[in-house]
Amino acid sequence: MIPHYETDGAGPPLVLVNSLGTSMEMWRPQVTPLGARFRLVRFDARGHGGTPFEPGPGGSLTVDDLAGDIADLLDHLGIERAHVAGVSLGGAVALRLAATRPERIDRLVLVSTAAKIGTPEGWRERAEQVRAEGCASISGAAMGRWFSPAFGEDQPETVAAFRRRFDACDAEGYAACCEALGAMDQRADLARIAAPALIVAGTADEVTTPADAAFLDEHLPDSRTLLAEGAKHLLTAERPDWFNRAVIGFLGEGQGLSELHGPREGHGRSEGRRPERGPGPRGGRS
Known part of the structure; x- marks a missing residue:
């Protein structure tokens, strides 16, 4: 099916896949900086935002669907062909497509x-x-699970907006x-996913942990990992500027990644070093 979508910007296409319980609006902090360099394709997954729920051909819904x-x-x-970025469920869907x-x-x-x-x-x-x-x-x-306490104190209106959209999410979807x-x-x-992959994780994420990121990095043939110090699950909202620079650096053939954290600690499995870490928070499950 063709989901509800919007496009922004111009350049190489970049598809943005939302996480469980959100919508394409979760990518709002990325639209302006990434849209200046890429043709962004944002959409609502089935049963989220403007896309109605529809079961797959087997009567249920699968990640393949x-x-x-x-x-x-x-x-x-x-x-x-396109670059594809996804968060949580969206990342799992991106993996399946690859x-x-x-x-x-x-x-x-x-x-x-x-x-x-x-x-x-x-x-279940x-x-x-x-x-x-x-x-x-x-x-x-x-x-x-999604946001650190520090972010909730600093940006309560952002957390409230995510909660309103979560509350309104279609229950069956x-x-x-x-x-x-x-x-x-x-x-x-x-092991059979050949596409170069940037793996991004928050060090405080208890849903998909840094250990999960390390597993991906170990088993994907061409990957590197960046860790956002102190961030939880929705780091695209919690660390938008850092994340946007990471995406631009990676999709631009890796240029600029070292600027995220000073001297490099490594690029994941391909160089046999530790994951790179980003800055901690300002001032101090999916």
């Missing part, structure tokens, strides 16, 4: 994600709760995406 939506959207826009349709991918930016996230039981329980009580019943816990994540395990597929 969500990856197919990106391919359909690229076809609709006449784009043969594994199943490698000809559509130039480079990957994998943010706060993993090849396997959580447990089937945990996702969350889906059941949301179907019974709505997304608002879990939004407080979600915000605690959210639950179906939970079940898709519960059924997902892409660990065996990583």
Whole structure:
């Protein structure tokens, strides 16, 4: 299916894939800086934002179905290949697209994600709760996983806006995406993903941890990792300037990455060194 989408900017195409419980609005801090260099394609995943929920051909929803939506959207826009950046669920979908349709991918930016996230039981329980009580019943816990306490104190209006959008999320769409994540395990597929990948993780993320990022870096053939010191799950909102510079540096053949943290500590597995770390916060599960 073709999801609800918007395009911004001009240049090489860059598809931005939202996380569970958000919408394309999560990418608002990226539109101006990235749109100055890329043709941005933002869209709402099924059951999120302006895209209605629709089950896949098998009657449920899978990560393959969500990856197919990106391919359909690229076809609709006449784009043969694109860079793809995704957060959490969006990163998992980007991985799936790279594994199943490698000809559509130039480079990957994998943010706060993993090849396997959580447990089937945990996702099933969350889906059941949301179907019974709505997304608002879990939004407080979600915000605690997404944002550090320091960011919540510094930017309460940003956290409140994310919570409003989370509360309004379609319950069936959210639950179906939970079940898709519960059924997902892409660990065996990583070795065949040839696209260069930038892995970005927050050191305080308890959903997709730095260990998950290290696993991706170890098993993807061409990857590097950047860690945002003290950031939690939605680091695109918590550290937007740092993240934007990282994306521009990586998609520009790696130029500028060293400026994020001073002297380099390494580029992930290919150089056998530690991941690079970004700055800590100002002033002090998905």
